[in-house]
Amino acid sequence: MTMNTMHRLAAGVLALAGVAFAAPAMAAEGAVVPPRQSWTFSGPFGHFDATQLQxxxxxxREVCGNCHGLRLLAFRNLAEEGGPGFSESQVKALAAEYKVKDGPNESGDMFERPARPADRMPPPFANPQAAAAANGGAIPPDFSVLAKARTYERGFPWFLFDMVTQFQEQGVDYIxxxxxxxxDNPPHGVEVPAGKYYNTYFPGHIISMPKPLSDGQVEYPKTQDGKPQAPETVAQYGKDVAAFMMWAAEPHLEARKQLGFRVLSFLLVFAGLLYFTKKKIWSRVDGHALTH
Ligand code: HEC
Incomplete structure (x- = not known):
């Protein structure tokens, strides 16, 4: 081993140790750690629940979409495998409810037309300035990758377990x-400025987004006995919209997890085959033969 590689190794070990010691500090500095939820899409066999995504x-559509865009999502994605499972005709009808800008036409003018499945979802605001003006100066972030972008450190030693168990649900737990x-009543001594709100889980606690959901606000599809498919509560709305945002951020999650599982099974079988091959080859070489 040369001096150079030794230096590099030492630097690598130090960097790893640094991560281990830095993690608890990051966890302590942020807001309250969100409680963990159970998700159908967690773990190596994870899959999305189409009814939950719908x-x-x-x-x-009815609430968050008034402020938050989903600019990477095309309507036709909603009919793709591993997603909410809308039919082609449902997607067509859905897209037609939105208007998109198109053009220029023959006389050089831009015009609006009903959206088609291949169109991306139109943004709720014409530009960032309009978004900020309508929200007290804060811009509602686009939802396209938000569920994967919002993570937090669970701190040592949890992040080691998280690596092994493939815990990737920080974003949805947080949302x-x-x-x-x-x-409504912030802790004693906390000033909430006008037009801002207090939220336990938002880093810094003072958020520009008004409480978006309340119980009974969104009507869910009914089951055969006439009851809603899931409780019409903030707790359930929050989980369902977070699951939908996870899918929007990673539409091919199911395929990725299936591939990972296949690769791992292959490696296991391959390791077994190698072991028996090695045994077979070396069985012919006994200690006695080697001494001749
Ligand atoms: C009236 C407009 C409005 C509505 C409706 C709305 N939001 Fe927001 N949202 C905002 C604004 C503004 C921010 C930026 C907050 C800030 O930075 O203080 C935000 C931020 C967020 C964030 C990012 C928080 C962070 O860590 O930075 C998430 C997640 C979010 N909203 C989820 C939702 C969900 C889910 C819904 C629907 C149930 C929703 N929002 C509905 C305006 C809105």
Whole structure:
């Protein structure tokens, strides 16, 4: 081993140790750690629940979509495998409810037309300035990758377990907690400026988004006995919309997890084959033969 590689190794070990010691500090500095929820899409066999994604999309469309865009999502994605499972005709009808800008036409003018399945979802605001002006200066972030972008450090030693168990649900746990984290009466001594709100789980607690959800606000599809498919509560709306946002951020999650599982099974079988091959080859070489 040369001096150079030794230096590099030492630097690597130090960097790893640094991560281990830095993690608890990051966890302590942020807001309250969101409670963990159970998700159908967690773990190596994770998959999305299409009915939950449809409910989440409804919550998005009727509530969040008034402020938050989903600019990477095309309507036709909603009919793709591993997603909410809308039919082609449902997607067509849905797209037609939105207007998109197109053009220029023959006389050089831009015009509006009903959206088609291949169109991306139109943004709720014409530009960032309009979004900020309507929201007290804060811009509602686009939802396209938000569920994967919002993570937090669970701190040592949890992040080691999280690596092994493939815990990737920080974002959805956080969004669910955020929906349920509004407090009308902030803790004693906390000033909430006009037009801002107090949320237990938002880093810094003072958020520009008004409490978006309340019980009974969004009507869910009914089951055969006439009851809603899932409780029409903030707790459930929050989970459903978070699941939908997770799908929007990673539409191919199911395929990725299936591939990962296949690769791992292959490696296991391959390791077994190698072991028996090695045994077979070396069985012919006994200690006695080697001494000759
Ligand atoms: C009236 C407009 C409005 C509505 C409706 C709305 N939001 Fe927001 N949202 C905002 C604004 C503004 C921000 C930026 C907050 C800030 O930075 O203080 C925000 C921020 C967020 C964030 C990011 C928080 C962070 O960590 O930065 C999430 C997640 C979010 N909203 C989820 C939702 C969900 C889910 C819904 C629907 C149930 C929703 N929002 C409905 C205006 C809105």
């Amino acid at each position: 409910r989440g999309f409804k919550v998005y 669910t907690a955020l929906m349920n984290g509004y407090e």
